[in-house]
Amino acid sequence: xxxxxxxxxxxxxxxxxxxxxxxxxxxxxxxxxxxxxxxxxxxxxxxxxxxxxxxxxxxxxxxxxxxxxxxxxxxxxxxxxxxxxxxxxxxxxxxxxxxxxxxxxxxxxxxxxxxxxxxxxxxxxxxxxxxxxxxxxxxxxxxxxxxxxxxxxxxxxxxxxxxxxxxxxxxxxxxxxxxxxxxxxxxxxxxxxxxxxxxxxxxxxxxxxxxxxxxxxxxxxxxxxxxxxxxxxxxxxxxxxxxxxxxxxxxxxxxxxxxxxxxxxxxxxxxxxxxxxxxxxxxxxxxxxxxxxxxxxxxxxxxxxxxxxxxxxxxxxxxxxxxxxxxxxxxxxxxxxxxxxxxxxxxxxxxxxxxxxxxxxxxxxxxxxxxxxxxxxxxxxxxxxxxxxxxxxxxxxxxxxxxxxxxxxxxxxxxxxxxxxxxxxxxxxxxxxxxxxxxxxxxxxxxxxxxxxxxxxxxxxxxxxxxxxxxxxxxxxxxxxxxxxx
Amino acid sequence: xxxxxxxxxxxxxxxxxxxxxxxxxxxxxxxxxxxxxxxxxxxxxxxxxxxxxxxxxxxxxxxxxxxxxxxxxxxxxxxxxxxxxxxxxxxxxxxxxxxxxxxxxxxxxxxxxxxxxxxxxxxxxxxxxxxxxxxxxxxxxxxxxxxxxxxxxxxxxxxxxxxxxxxxxxxxxxxxxxxxxxxxxxxxxxxxx
Numbered sequence: 207x208x209x210x211x212x213x214x215x216x217x218x219x220x221x222x223x224x225x226x227x228x229x230x231x232x233x234x235x236x237x238x239x240x241x242x243x244x245x246x247x248x249x250x251x252x253x254x255x256x257x258x259x260x261x262x263x264x265x266x267x268x269x270x271x272x273x274x275x276x277x278x279x280x281x282x283x284x285x286x287x288x289x290x291x292x293x294x295x296x297x298x299x300x301x302x303x304x305x306x307x308x309x310x311x312x313x314x315x316x317x318x319x320x321x322x323x324x325x326x327x328x329x330x331x332x333x334x335x336x337x338x339x340x341x342x343x344x345x346x347x348x349x350x351x352x353x354x355x356x357x358x359x360x361x362x363x364x365x366x367x368x369x370x371x372x373x374x375x376x377x378x379x380x381x382x383x384x385x386x387x388x389x390x391x392x393x394x395x396x397x398x399x400x401x402x403x404x405x406x407x408x409x410x411x412x413x414x415x416x417x418x419x420x421x422x423x424x425x426x427x428x429x430x431x432x433x434x435x436x437x438x439x440x441x442x443x444x445x446x447x448x449x450x451x452x453x454x455x456x457x458x459x460x461x462x463x464x465x466x467x468x469x470x471x472x473x474x475x476x477x478x479x480x481x482x483x484x485x486x487x488x489x490x491x492x493x494x495x496x497x498x499x500x501x502x503x504x505x506x507x508x509x510x511x512x513x514x515x516x517x518x519x520x521x522x523x524x525x526x527x528x529x530x531x532x533x534x535x536x537x538x539x540x541x542x543x544x545x546x547x548x549x550x551x552x553x554x555x556x557x558x559x560x561x562x563x564x565x566x567x568x569x570x571x572x573x574x575x576x577x578x579x580x581x582x583x584x585x586x587x588x589x590x591x592x593x594x595x596x597x598x599x600x601x602x603x604x605x606x607x608x609x610x611x612x613x614x615x616x617x618x619x620x621x622x623x624x625x626x627x628x629x630x631x632x633x634x635x636x637x638x639x640x641x642x643x644x645x646x647x648x649x650x651x652x653x654x655x656x657x658x659x660x661x662x663x664x665x666x667x668x669x670x671x672x673x674x675x676x677x678x679x680x681x682x683x684x685x686x687x688x689x690x691x692x
Numbered sequence: 693x694x695x696x697x698x699x700x701x702x703x704x705x706x707x708x709x710x711x712x713x714x715x716x717x718x719x720x721x722x723x724x725x726x727x728x729x730x731x732x733x734x735x736x737x738x739x740x741x742x743x744x745x746x747x748x749x750x751x752x753x754x755x756x757x758x759x760x761x762x763x764x765x766x767x768x769x770x771x772x773x774x775x776x777x778x779x780x781x782x783x784x785x786x787x788x789x790x791x792x793x794x795x796x797x798x799x800x801x802x803x804x805x806x807x808x809x810x811x812x813x814x815x816x817x818x819x820x821x822x823x824x825x826x827x828x829x830x831x832x833x834x835x836x837x838x839x840x841x842x843x844x845x846x847x848x849x850x851x852x853x854x855x856x857x858x859x860x861x862x863x864x865x866x867x868x869x870x871x872x873x874x875x876x877x878x879x880x881x882x883x884x885x
Contacts, residue, residue: 210734229730229834354765362769366778371791378795382802389806397730397832404829422816425823426831428714428727428736430813435732436745437809441802448798455791659731666711666733 211315211662222316222660224504229658232505236394236652237401239500244647247499252643258636265629266341274344276626283609283621288342290601291631293456294484295335295638296376297477297597300449301485302328303383306390307445310438316513318656319506323496324489325387326649330641331488332380334634339372341630368458375455382448386441389434393655396424453477460604466547467608470535476528483521483567484597490514490590494583496646505652512581515574518593522571525600529568547611555620556607559599566596698821698869700852701828702838702861707733710836713859714739717838720855724844728828728837747808754804755797762796763789821869828867839867 213219223232244252269276279286302324309317340349352373354363363370399421402413424430454474461473490511497506536548551560570592573579580586606621645651662668704710707729714727718741727736770776771784781788810816822828822839831837838861840852849866856864 233730233833354769360774362774362776364776364778365766365770365792366776366781366785366788368791371795374792374795378799381799385802385806389809393731393832400829400832403826422810423818423820424815424832425820425828426728426730426837427813428729428732428740429742430815431729431732432737432742433745433747433809433812436747437805440747440751440805444798444801444805447794451791451794451798458791655731664707664731664733666707666735668708 211660211665211668220507220509221662222319222507222509223657224507227504227661229661229663232657232661233397233401233654235502235505236650236654237398239646239651240398240648241401245499248643248647252640255636255639255643258632259640260636261629262633262637265626265633266337268626269341269630270346274342276624278621278623278627280619280621282612282617282619283606285342285605285609286621287602287623287627287631288338289459290598290605291634292335292338292342293477293601293605294598295331295338295634296379296456297453297481297484297601298488298594299328299331299335299379299383299485300453300478300481301489302326302331303379303386303445303449304482304485305489306386307442307449310442311446315660316510318653318660319510320489320493320514320652321656322387322390322649322653323492323646323651324485325383325390326642326645326651327485327489327492328383329380329387330638330645331485332376332383333641334638336376336380337634339376368455368462371455372459375452379448379452382441382445386445389437389441390653390656391649392421392424392434393426394650394653395421396426397654398650450478453481465608465612466541466543467551467604469544470532472528472531472535476525476532479521479524479528480567480597480600483518483525484594486514486518486521487590487593487597490518490586491594492642494587494590496651498583500646500651502652505657508581511583511586515580515586515589518590519571519574522567522574522593526568529564543613547608550611551603551607554607554611556603556610559603559607563596563599563603566592567600570596694871695868696871697842697849697866698824699842699867700840700847700856701822701825701865701867702856702859703827703863704836704838704860705862707836709860709862710838711735711739713838713856713861716859717840717855720846722840722844722846722852724841724847726839726841728822728831728839730832730834730836733836746812747805750808750811751801751804754808755801758800759793759797761800762793766792821867824869825865825867827863827865 213221274288277286277288279288302321305317305324306321306328309321340346343349351357351359352363352370365371395417399414399417402410402417404410405413454477457473457477460468461470463469493506493511493514497503533548536544539545551557570589573585573589610619610621612618658664702713704713710727710729711733714736717725718739727733727740729736766789767784771782775783777783827835828837838856838859840847840856846852853864853866
């Protein structure tokens, strides 16, 4: 019997890890990053990103001191960059959950190469996202009014408000993502602990203490694995509807209002598709850089990258469909405010934002139809960056443009951001990448136990070497796929 | 310091090897034994004859607590304690409660899943005699182990070893546990600080 973990050669599948890799090589490749000194480039990158993170705290301090009047938000744009950034960051986070939960339920084994980093990205993106509604309330010291706890006004939160749904959805999402990420890390922390047992000196002692505590005494017992696997399946089954609910609830912040351009029923699925689209683009950007810098090409192969590009192509088409459908419904509705708002998107003062959005989100992903472009690292790096920019503009167009052209021409305006807006946004980028750099420095960036579980020799019914002898052509194809990433 | 035999530890090199060894240990009728692998080996539940995991039940009741707790909270806060009429809807209105009921169900279930798993596995655990041996450090890397505890009623230094030898183990060792008296316990405690 051939292994269920070997690729089906007849349909051109290739190995998920470099062929012939052993379990120990996987442990070594991933763990050594956290055990060796950080490369020089890591320090350079860390210096730059942490400077931006410091800028974030300065800018937020200034906002708290002066009030949110220092932002460009003004009548009629009461929501602007803050909420744009919130929706953008939360959307980026969604790809991590999609990779870790939805692809797990669909038994997509290739997720194991990228799920750990994608889940980390989710948590960091949600941290950046949560900042914005928190500081946007203005008087942040009253933020506890949103919690269902008694306050001095003796009034409870209004549970009929989508903003309160959003508060519950996003905080649940953050907590569940953190639990999911940590539970996946337990066996890998145990591996780091066991590797630290042989280390001498203070470094060894600290590593034993820290990783030993985090591993919770995990000893790879199968009686434990059985409960662990069931827990993982349940968490995945919970996270799947959760991720769909979170961006649906985010979209209801808009859809339940009466503003033309916001008041649409298509918003929940449209926002979810856009979230996955932008999130995959961010995962792709991060993976391309990480695998090149840390030599993870044997574990994050061209097959992983190509599959992610295919998902971006699919979700890009979904987003494009939603853009077209919005226009159709605006025309078909017979509502003149709705019609005017959509015409104003392409011909009004924010036409340039619409061009960015449409070009980056609908035209750019079309390059992934072609195998040659889909497997080219420079092409996918540029495309994924452009998609992220495009998705930011999508939220900007929806939020700002719709408010600038609502019912009364006398209250029309033209939104302009201030330097503080820019600093806060750049600062969250700095915070995100700083957290990500710390993550790849101290935490196994690839789910080691899960990768081992999908390797051919992990299957107890695998016959070993005899069945691996594929045609020379197949091996050449696998090599070419690996080399393609160079 | 007194020592006591804690368990037999047999090492195997492949998932195939450990799966068949586990079948033999089960057939021999041991009860307090375990398999230690770097990743879950497919088919091991059946080989060890384990009953189904009970994590699902814990999650079910956690979820039920979350969803009913959310409904109760919103009904009491917006419907009873301070009736809030918004948008012409009744103070307590089920449709608008659905999103938060769902979110809290997921939140409670997720906590139930992780902590339920830890509870069933009796983790976190500070120490286990199996960590006394250096060779066990590879159990998280690339080696596969079977442990049979000395507390097992069928455990016998000679017989158990002979049975494990029959499973084609790469190596078998007896792991001893150090029995510390109270003074030594305190010293050990200080070392950790």
